[in-house]
Amino acid sequence: MYKNTERRARLTIMSMGKTFRHGQILRLVTDQRIASQEELRRRLAAQKLRVTQATLSRDLQELRLVKTHEGYKSEAVLPEESTPLPPLARALGEFLLDIRPAENLLVLKTPPGGAQPLAAAVDGAKFTETAGTVAGDDTVLIITPSKRSRESLQKKIEALVSRPLRGRA
Amino acid sequence: MYKNTERRARLTIMSMGKTFRHGQILRLVTDQRIASQEELRRRLAAQKLRVTQATLSRDLQELRLVKTHEGYKSEAVLPEESTPLPPLARALGEFLLDIRPAENLLVLKTPPGGAQPLAAAVDGAKFTETAGTVAGDDTVLIITPSKRSRESLQKKIEALVSRPLRGRA
DNA sequence: TATTTTTATACATGTAATTGCATACTCATG
DNA sequence: CATGAGTATGCAATTACATGTATAAAAATA
Structure with a gap:
């Protein structure tokens, strides 16, 4: 069903x-x-x-x-509290070219073809700030409810970028 | 029975x-x-x-x-051919999982693969409030000119969802 | 263990979906 | 333009779903 x-x-x-x-x-x-x-x-x-x-x-x-x-x-x-970051950190490291904030939106730029996988990783991280994501070929658009939540999310993502993945965060 | x-x-x-x-x-x-x-x-x-x-x-x-x-x-x-546009109410019933307002945007969440058809249905409805729509795999983004128009559109969509076409409990 | 709270189910009912039948429609040919 | 093969569709009967009500079962408390 x-x-x-x-x-x-x-x-x-x-x-x-x-x-x-x-x-x-x-x-x-x-x-x-x-x-x-x-x-x-x-x-x-x-x-x-x-x-x-x-x-x-x-x-x-x-x-x-x-x-x-x-x-x-x-x-x-239930079994285990999923592993949200690793996949995302890896995806960011592999694809992220730029982060562009725009009010309540966060635009992530990637090389051609990188948007879909990166968006999937972002979705997988299940951030509470994200209202939704849309991905094209080289651009991922993350929609958040407010400018404030976008700022919060942006910080998290930037933190993952500046600090290469390592064991669990 | x-x-x-x-x-x-x-x-x-x-x-x-x-x-x-x-x-x-x-x-x-x-x-x-x-x-x-x-x-x-x-x-x-x-x-x-x-x-x-x-x-x-x-x-x-x-x-x-x-x-x-x-x-x-x-x-x-095969070469592209337009699929008959499902009425919006029906598409909403089939795909809509959540409605997330975000400033002047309205994000509609669907099951995987549901965004495209739902977006088509939204487009077909030709709401005066919509400036445009973008659809990914499970997310439809509806852009409206202002927060105000988004609120208006949101109400219309919510009305279609919460109130079945024909009486029902 | 008795009482209360919370969750699951049998049953009835209203609707919607599925399908067969009969028949209409389409299109290519003669 | 009549014929026939193939496809679509209106209608009706049947089947399946969703849901409320009432109540049983289970779990938590006293």
Whole structure:
């Protein structure tokens, strides 16, 4: 199912609520501590997504989120707190040519063909500041919610660049 | 109604139908020369997949396979041709995972590969607020002239998402 | 262990998706 | 322009989904 659960979103108006809701659940769950399905229900309701606890129980199951002492987490990332930086540091070292801030945007320049892999690495790092990334051939555009968050992100990236990768950061 | 055992079981049954058939069609079509839907029907029937020509006509359309002098081919590898634009509401339902406002930009997140079709649908809607759109793999960036216009556009999109076209719980 | 809180499920219901059938449409030929 | 092969589509029956309600099961607490 979903995408089959997997990959393919169902083409239905009905699932419109479901697909988006799943995305929201993932977002809520990853940046804050949701202690119960009831709490999650309230959070969603606060943004006009009104469903019952029963539905959330099913959603969490489909999303394979499990409850831990710190809220719901993806079972996949449970084993170990992923390694966000190494891949990014390497990608930056290999591709980054320039960093150009622009208000709430951060533009990364690379040699031709380097944008996609670098963008993938940036995505993989899952910075909380990034609202999204778009990559062309030699340019990666990172969108952040505000100028402030862009500055924060920029510092992190610059730190990775100036200090070549070494063991875990 | 059937006795539901488990949600996953149903899904499996479902995908065994259409999804599996689609996979078989792709396989057959890529290694041999299928000259007609009737021939395809016979080939599938030979492996216990019995459906009518009408169904195959629909399948081929969904798989975006077009007929050429050498049988059915994926349109993707053929000279470009515009794909019918899915209505925005439908595209949103199928792909939209999250909406992230950022100053005068609106970032729409989708599952991998969903950005292009969703962006096409957004373009098709011809909102007066959009100055332009850019799409990567799983991110659609909509640029608007101002924060104000972004807010306006955001509301319109949110309305399409949270409120199904036809009444529903 | 009893009580309360939280999560999972059987069931019913409303919708949407899938598919076969019959038939219309298309296009190349004679 | 009639014919026939091949393809598309309106309609109806069937099947599958999503979700709420009510309630059971499980977990946490007292």
